[in-house]
Amino acid sequence: MKISTIEDVQRLIDDCVVENTSLEYKAGIDLNGKKDWRRELAKDVSAMANANGGTIIFGLCEIKEEGKPALPGAITPLDSTVISKERLEQVIYSNISPKIEGIEITSLPADLRNPKDVIYIVNIPQGNTAHQNTISRKYYKRRNTTIDAMEDYEIRDIMNRNSVPNIELVFEIERRNPVQAYVIQPVYHPELRTVIPQMVPQNDAVCVLCCKPVNTGNVIAENLHYFIEIPENMVKTGNSFDIIKRENGYITIHRENLYCDILEGSTPQNIKFGNPRIVPVLPHTTGVYKHIILSELADFDSTAEIRWRLNADCAPQKSGSIRFCDIPRKF
Numbered sequence: 001m002k003i004s005t006i007e008d009v010q011r012l013i014d015d016c017v018v019e020n021t022s023l024e025y026k027a028g029i030d031l032n033g034k035k036d037w038r039r040e041l042a043k044d045v046s047a048m049a050n051a052n053g054g055t056i057i058f059g060l061c062e063i064k065e066e067g068k069p070a071l072p073g074a075i076t077p078l079d080s081t082v083i084s085k086e087r088l089e090q091v092i093y094s095n096i097s098p099k100i101e102g103i104e105i106t107s108l109p110a111d112l113r114n115p116k117d118v119i120y121i122v123n124i125p126q127g128n129t130a131h132q133n134t135i136s137r138k139y140y141k142r143r144n145t146t147i148d149a150m151e152d153y154e155i156r157d158i159m160n161r162n163s164v165p166n167i168e169l170v171f172e173i174e175r176r177n178p179v180q181a182y183v184i185q186p187v188y189h190p191e192l193r194t195v196i197p198q199m200v201p202q203n204d205a206v207c208v209l210c211c212k213p214v215n216t217g218n219v220i221a222e223n224l225h226y227f228i229e230i231p232e233n234m235v236k237t238g239n240s241f242d243i244i245k246r247e248n249g250y251i252t253i254h255r256e257n258l259y260c261d262i263l264e265g266s267t268p269q270n271i272k273f274g275n276p277r278i279v280p281v282l283p284h285t286t287g288v289y290k291h292i293i294l295s296e297l298a299d300f301d302s303t304a305e306i307r308w309r310l311n312a313d314c315a316p317q318k319s320g321s322i323r324f325c326d327i328p329r330k331f
Helices: 006-014 037-050 085-094 152-163 178-182
Strands: 023-026 054-058 060-063 071-075 104-109 117-124 138-143 146-149 167-176 183-189 194-199 206-215 224-231 243-247 250-256 291-293 305-312 318-323
Touching: 006 060, 006 071, 006 104, 006 117, 023 037, 037 054, 037 085, 037 117, 037 138, 037 146, 085 104, 085 117, 138 152, 167 305, 167 318, 206 224, 206 305
Parallel strands: 023 054, 023 060
Antiparallel strands: 054 117, 060 071, 104 117, 138 146, 167 206, 183 194, 206 291, 224 250, 224 305, 243 250, 305 318
16 A cells, blocks of 8 residues: 555554554654664665565654554654755665665645644665665665664575566556547467457447556566456456456456557458567566456545556566555546
8 A cells, every 4th residue: 555645644543554564654753862863764764675665654653562563653743844855865865875766755744734744755666686774884674573684695685686577567547539448459368378359349438447567677577477456346347358366356357468469451340360479578668568447437536455466587476556546547
């Protein structure tokens, strides 16, 4: 779940969401404490990048019980005139090497009556290599709710991330006209060993969910498979041959980086497809993808989640989730 609004923060409190490998609560930044706050900030951020990435919330205190993960307590806003978003960003980037690409820092007003009181949400991606705290000259890694110095073999292992593809799934909702929605990239069915074109005639414009595989690393992805679990009531009838499982109100849809060319002589009424071929995903490009046609009754403001898992060549499997209300809309 991506934390991007004050309501999201309050939901963490209401739902008693415990700290974990990818989520940490900080009551504030101790500018006058015994420890160098710049060292601690660089340690916290680099440790999360060296693990699986995640989110650090500054301005949300912890409730700790011995032997148990910390729970979120009360909101304890920071004074943005003392520590600004720009200052926070500058300290992170200047004290971690190499620079962690893709960090997002969001400033949320804790109280509209006091605009200087804010909560900082720091979203940290998983690093493509090992990142060092340049103040302490050490490498750290987050393990569940603790941070430890890394062993030599762990540093080497993380540095090898740069030798495998790094694919991210980017979700968007778009509106398509009837012609665009009629013929969508066909599927190769592995059991039937044949191409099944997706023909969903439409009279009106429809909304589609785009799940775009983006290669954010420096290694080509030759083989790509990903599985998307989506609430069944969100999907329009006509995607049925894509579905590999139905369970507990969710359907699972399988995708891969196969493409079928439309052959010469095809017409809108008689489309001829060539044999499926693998289309590698080059570094810093988007791979081939198909749309999922959404139901006319789909609630795009819903907090229902889409869950996904992804395999690319020999890279470790990735997984995650996103709420419908957090998906960008291109209309």
